[in-house]
Amino acid sequence: MSRAKTDRIESGRSPWNRFIYNDNTVGYIFASPFIIGFLAFTIIPMLSSLYYSCTNFDLINKEKWVGFANYINLFKDERFLNSLKVTFEYVALSVPLKLAFALFIAFLLTRPSKVVSFYRSLYYLPSLIGGSVAVALVWKELFARNGLINLNLRKLGIDTVNWFGNMSTAKWPIILMTAWQFGSSMLIFAAGLKEIPTSYYEAAEIDGANGWQKFWKITMPCLSPVILFNLIMQLISSFMVFTQAFVITGGGPNDATMYYALYLYKQGIQSRNMGYASAMSWVMLIVMGTVTAIVFKTSKHWVFNEADS
């Protein structure tokens, strides 16, 4: 379409037409599903939770302003402090495990082979279905007292493990389930691995480097920006762990898997302390923000940026 024709359309019509054919207008209209969703389902609920966090809202009666009482009570609540502790423990165990596994599989699947894309899709599958309640229920059955895992242990003559009755073992099925959903991190790693120029490896081989040296001296530094991205994404999602614990253990035994989001739900929905739960979610935001900020701050020491070197 010629420039002249476009000009004629834009200038030769009424103000309404000029408005509606404006590039910005068209852009906003295209973006409107997101903008409306963001306002209605993110910003407004966030602001109202900020307000409710300073009230004693219980979902049924009219709320009363209580100032910062909820925030002060939080730090006197031993269950809250315990939920922080077990959540940090979960994040510290599950994120490295998941990322290491994702990197390992991504590394294996960089080999040129015809079936690689098939395997990639196969390994991605748990990420698609892994967050669902159905899979969590399957997991619960697997690790049950007479579940598949224990039946096989028994066949091998090993003592069975009372996974969910023991405070120290209850977290492992949940952590394993999280690690099992490594697919999306794996895809991002795989893309990152492809970006590393093969000339680096060829040069290293001429210098006589072995596979281990190549991995630590070339692959890891070149991949570090991708690792940073994956680390932050996984940290954030791990802090919000809910479904697995809710379905599999219900927070038990004795609060060993009472993760932050689950305790928040218990307080907000089950005990109907919505004000208290709102305060919890804001503390959660601050905690997650701080952790992410720390990771970003330290990243300049370990993330290799080709532009800087």
Added chain:
Amino acid sequence: MKMKQILAVVLSAAMVFGLAACGNNTTSETTTSTETASVDTTAEPTEAPEAEVTEEHEPVTLRMAWWGSQTRHDRTVAVIELYESLNPYVTIEYEPMDFDGYFNKLATLVASNDVWDIFQLGSNFPTYQSKIYTLNDFIADGTIDVSGTNDAFLRIAADEKGNQVGLCSGVNTYGIAYDPELFKQAGVAEPTENWTWDDFKNACLTIHEKLGIYGSSKFDDWQAGASMGINQEGFGIGFFNKTNDGMGFDDPKMLADYMQMRADLVDAGAFPDPGACNEIADIEQDFVVTGEAAMTWVASNQFVALSEAAGRELKLINPPRKKADGPAGVSIQSSQMLCVSQDSKYPEEAAKFIEFFQSSVDANKILLAERGIPTFTAVREALAAELTDTEKAVYEYVDLVGSFDTGGETVNPSSPECVDAVKEQYKYYLDKVIYKEMTAEEAAQAVFDFAASQF
């Protein structure tokens, strides 16, 4: 260019509406079929409209929800379908749920002023009082005919001011279901109505020792140890007071014995640990059903579902007492009731359905007293004529509990608003005792302090 831009606007608008449509509730099977039917009529206008039906009534859509087991879901849906066939202008969208899911959803619906037209409540009704459309007017103007029941049965679904908050779906009481065959194999005498918690503990330990299974399956610890447990201390003593504005007892030690016993039994392997209890999602998966336990805690109306699932002969006895000659603690209560919500657009239609549900003989021949023994005389008589042996056992058990000495005290049919938070805290401290992070006395004191701080 112009066409493309218009297309863009139309498409993005379509996306927005598409998103909005995704947010709609999934309607039940019955609604879908009626919708399809109405689409068909509009598509082929030559066909005669359903004049005889729509003549008198505008079409009415009611929403209903309840909690319960699969047996209850199937029977309730059958009654809904029966009602719809008798009243074709009424469509009932239903949501069967489990207990926790039901109250979680109810809490969010209360906050959004969108409670189901017809909903089920138990003794925790005062929490939701602001959402209940009282039935007094409907009873007065005859929309609900209560001539088939009596005042005592109406009162168990009313508040202390006499507001009829709902119609009772049936009366029940708590009890222990046990497998007499397993008791015999372990050489343990079957429980009698005067058995004590010590008898219970010894039976559990012996059964575990002899048969290698759990003595007892999951308990409703709050009921057994706190609510009913405190009632067993003496006539007129309860966990909360009668006016629901304070504690009904003053000695926290009354809570300690049960907690200690539970911890000891878990320790001995005679009672499932919290992880194993968590494997039981509903009564059909109870360890008594799977043969891994000899006893379990039930509400009397669950006994039929439990026996059917087990496929073996089970018996029903009252929970153990603190003292053989002390109060039994259990009493006959409204197991649950159906209420009309303040948010309903058609409270009268909802009330009509509830009346049908509770008083129609045909409906109750489908429900078969699964929610408790019906309160309408005609229904009870019709059902009594064709009781199975297990159902008969439930009737006899409820009669037995009704014959217990109550010291002239009436039971409080309701519990205060804080009950959910207190229950949650009780469970939390009980776990602490089981995992030896607290002594039973400390936990009992902590539960008491927490509950007292709620007032």
